[in-house]
Amino acid sequence: MSSPKDWLSRLLEIMTVTGQLDVRCAYGSPWRVVYEDFQPGEIPYHVVLNGSAILEGLASTAPVVLQAGDIVLLPHGSAHALHDGSGRQAGPSRERSDINVTVSENDGRGERLDMLCGRFFVAPPHDRLAREFLPTSLVVRASASEPAGGTRARLTSLMELMRGESQGFRLGGHAMLNALSTMLFALSMRLASESDQPPTGLLGLAGHPRLAPAIAAIFNEPAFPWTAPELAQRCNMSRATFMRQFQHSFGRTAHDLLLAVRMSLAANALKNPMMKTEAVAEAVGYQSVAAFRRAFTELLGMTPAQWRRTISAPSHANERADDEGLPLDESPVAGYEPTE
Numbered sequence: 001m002s003s004p005k006d007w008l009s010r011l012l013e014i015m016t017v018t019g020q021l022d023v024r025c026a027y028g029s030p031w032r033v034v035y036e037d038f039q040p041g042e043i044p045y046h047v048v049l050n051g052s053a054i055l056e057g058l059a060s061t062a063p064v065v066l067q068a069g070d071i072v073l074l075p076h077g078s079a080h081a082l083h084d085g086s087g088r089q090a091g092p093s094r095e096r097s098d099i100n101v102t103v104s105e106n107d108g109r110g111e112r113l114d115m116l117c118g119r120f121f122v123a124p125p126h127d128r129l130a131r132e133f134l135p136t137s138l139v140v141r142a143s144a145s146e147p148a149g150g151t152r153a154r155l156t157s158l159m160e161l162m163r164g165e166s167q168g169f170r171l172g173g174h175a176m177l178n179a180l181s182t183m184l185f186a187l188s189m190r191l192a193s194e195s196d197q198p199p200t201g202l203l204g205l206a207g208h209p210r211l212a213p214a215i216a217a218i219f220n221e222p223a224f225p226w227t228a229p230e231l232a233q234r235c236n237m238s239r240a241t242f243m244r245q246f247q248h249s250f251g252r253t254a255h256d257l258l259l260a261v262r263m264s265l266a267a268n269a270l271k272n273p274m275m276k277t278e279a280v281a282e283a284v285g286y287q288s289v290a291a292f293r294r295a296f297t298e299l300l301g302m303t304p305a306q307w308r309r310t311i312s313a314p315s316h317a318n319e320r321a322d323d324e325g326l327p328l329d330e331s332p333v334a335g336y337e338p339t340e
Contacts, residue, residue: 015126019181029110038077051113069143100173223285
């Protein structure tokens with residue numbers, strides 16, 4: 001078994017996230033930019049370096065005021081708009097290609113905005129983790145005062161690095177900006193989980209210290225046949241209290257999180273054409289290949305063999321024999337006791 005790690009490190013190992021800076025916006029008021037729905041697996045982000053912006057257009061979400069030092073991520077890739085809030089008609093903008101980044105400018109003479117806009121990419125099938133376990137929008141504010149070495153201070157330093165790399169010619173600047181974008185995702189997740197009022201979903205769960213032992217157990221030992229009483233005991237809670245607090249913070253059960261982690265690990269393992277489905281099932285805690293196949297199909301919408309076909313081109317005959325030629329087994333999931 002690998003050495004224990006924190007839940008965020010494990011999550012980023014499972015669903016590898018890469019980043020890309022697309023454009024630097026340099027606008028004077030009035031201005032407005034509109035984004036349509038993004039492709040699956042794309043998480044847009046905006047970093048306000050100077051000035052302010054109003055974020056709106058997200059369903060059932062009130063407009064959000066963004067100030068210098070604020071970062072907004074949209075894990076569901078939802079359509080949205082950003083504007084200066086003046087209510088005046090925005091004029092046209094124009095783009096020019098700098099060495100390392102595209103710059104979008106206008107002729108507005110009001111308050112100036114300096115904003116970096118880009119995307120994070122999460123490969124399938126892990127993009128569903130972002131949609132299901134992260135909020136529609138996530139705003140983190142790095143401008144608040146904090147002792148040196150804290151997450152906010154580190155995020156502020158990262159933003160300054162991105163600002164510098166996006167200005168003028170610097171050797172390797174484009175690659176550096178993409179690498180810094182990837183770091184931006186991890187630091188934003190950390191700061192959000194440290195908030196006094198973390199959002200719902202996985203970040204809300206991580207912001208509940210008493211549940212930390214259960215989260216660590218699920219991410220570090222997903223193949224273990226965890227039951228609700230065992231996870232509750234790790235948190236020094238009764239079964240009923242554990243289930244209630246987990247459901248309240250996460251919006252789902254511990255079994256749902258365990259299943260998602262197991263199937264994500266399985267999807268990664270299935271990329272190896274030399275690894276048989278039976279071995280993958282056992283590696284993620286299933287004694288029955290049939291039970292594993294049912295769980296994988298129910299969660300990801302395709303069989304393990306179909307998933308293999310989407311990422312490689314092995315012998316279809318071998319896939320069918322490996323994944324579909326075994327008798328069905330109605331035994332439960334690796335000894336796990338559902339927490340519902």
